[in-house]
Amino acid sequence: MNACIEFPLSRRAADTPPRRGKVYLVGAGPGDPELLTLKAARLLAAAEVVVIDHLVSAAVLELVHPRAQRIHAGKQRNHHTLAQPEINAMLVRLARQGRQVVRLKGGDPFVFGRGGEEMQELAAAGVDFEVVPGITAACGVSAYAGIPLTHRDFAQSCMFVTGHLKDGSPELDWAGLARPRQTVVIYMGLTALRQICTRLVEHGLPPHWPAAVVQQGTTEAQRVVTGTLADLAQRVAEAGLASPCLTIVGEVVRLREALDWYAARPEVPEAPLSVSFA
16 A cells, blocks of 8 residues: 655744735935934835835935845936836735835825825735835925025915926916915926926016025035026026926025025034944
């Protein structure tokens, strides 16, 4: 008689469920790595996979674990490394493989970062996820440029808008933007800057209304050009500013000359940032 001997799996292998993956949508802030939250830094140090937007600074990426897989999924105007549906599908696929994934976005995931779209996809697929907020560019860049977004004498409200819609046009609520006593912060508006300034004047703001453009804010490469709606586009072109830039419109821009702390800081070498979690 032939005997059939079975060798069952060990108890540990048989009883341990497959590892469950998870996606963390993490805000990398506007560029300065010291503006990261502690939670963001901890997750970067522990992630197995990091899916990176093009606006994440090199200094922030130094905090990623050296053995982590890095996937660059940046999207720039007219040039996408990966289309948004491909990114969504990739996040789902990585999580289903049991990976711990950080989806790293410049600024904050929910402020023009398409974090909501990616969360919808993850939720529909039944994937576990968390959101880690970051300092959005409007707050970080304006602070480093010495331009307060609100001020009792000049602005009692603040609006964040994108310089182009999903179809690429800059058609916005111009009447709502062209109001006194408010600050308007425009993301991704450099290409359409001249048109934006013109439309704001057409809808009621005076040509001498203060405005500024900040390039690579919060980093050592930060550059700021100030002017008015009448001449800002020409000044920016002459200065040769390039993306990433943020445009700030409002009377608070007048305060920059007195409050420009970042340019006036002493040139003292800083110790390299080191983050350690026990």
